[in-house]
Amino acid sequence: MNNRTSLYIKFLIGSFLLLAGSCIGYKKTLYFQGAAETLPPPKLTQTYTLRVHDIVQIKIANPDAENPAVLSGEQGNIQSNVADAYFRDYYINDSGYVELPVIGKLKLVGYTIFQADSLIAKKAVEYYSNVTVEVKLASFKFMALGEFTKAGLCFVSNETCTIYEAIAIAGDATDFANNQKLQLIRTLEDGSKKIYHINLTDYSSFTSDNYYLQPNDILYLQAQKAKVDKQNITYISIALSAASFILLLLTRI
Known part of the structure; x- marks a missing residue:
């Protein structure tokens, strides 16, 4: 075997190894690997505190009033969606306040939904008897980036959303996703960011604090x-074909 033939064989072996290295890792695409087991329920704590530019839905009802909806500023039958929520509900302004009918301005920034409910109820009884108060967050949204089928800004219609519900809303992971490496980036009250690393291939994700x-x-x-590697495979294939042709010619000279 001459040097040119040996070089040609080594080139083909190297090309094969390069292509093999571009294969998708099977275990990295699977959810919930390992033996099934009984898991404790995840922790659900109301740690999120309201911030400026949040939209909250506030309902103050008095069964004794002729029009109970007036107390919370509702008018007519309004559709329940994100776009209408801006007009129907209450926007927390830059100072952290909302302005309610009759009750006036209340500062809600820094309170959880439960605390805001209690605060408004305490103020409402100063003006009305036999009132009920309900507060919900109407602006629950998150951003899905990377290997999601429907990456982008996503809206949640419920008050809570789990990791896997969020993944479903974002269209599930693509075939090229590395489910061992999901990052959750959370903005804290002081504006700083905290990054959590989550392994979706492990059952421990169900018991994560996040x-x-x-x-x-x-x-x-x-x-x-x-x-x-796959994105570059077209260019690599062209280069390999050209190089193989040149080497083949050289071996025949």
């Missing part, structure tokens, strides 16, 4: 190296 999302969270699902 199993439930908070409004304005960012989910970033990393891609496998195979995605980059």
Whole structure:
């Protein structure tokens, strides 16, 4: 075997190894690997505190009033969606306040939903008897980035949202997602960011303290190296074909 033939064989072996390295890692795409087991329920704590620019739905009803809806400022039958919520509900302004009919301005920034409910109820009884108060967060949204089928800004219609509900809303992971490397980026009250690393292939994700999302969270699902390799495969294939042809010619000279 001459040197040119040996070089040609080594080149083909190297090309094969390069292509093999671009294969998708099977275990990195699976959810819930390992033996099934009984898991404790995840923790659900109201740790999210209201912030400026949040939208809250506030209902103050008095069964004795002719029009109970007037107390919370509702008019007519309004559709329940994110766009209408801005007009129907209450926007927390830059100073952290909302302005309610009759009751006036209340500062809600820094309170949880439960605390805001109690605060408004305490103020409402100063003006009305036999009132009921209900407060909900109407602006629950999160950002899905990376290897999601429907990456982008996502809205949640419920008051709570788990990691896996968020993944479903974002269209599930793509074939190139590395489910071992999900990052949850959370904005804290002081504006700083905290990053949590979550392994979706392990059952421990169900018992994580971050199993439930908070409004304005960012989910970033990393891609496998195979995605980059696949994107370059067309150019590599052309280069390999050209190089193979040249080497084949050289072996015949």
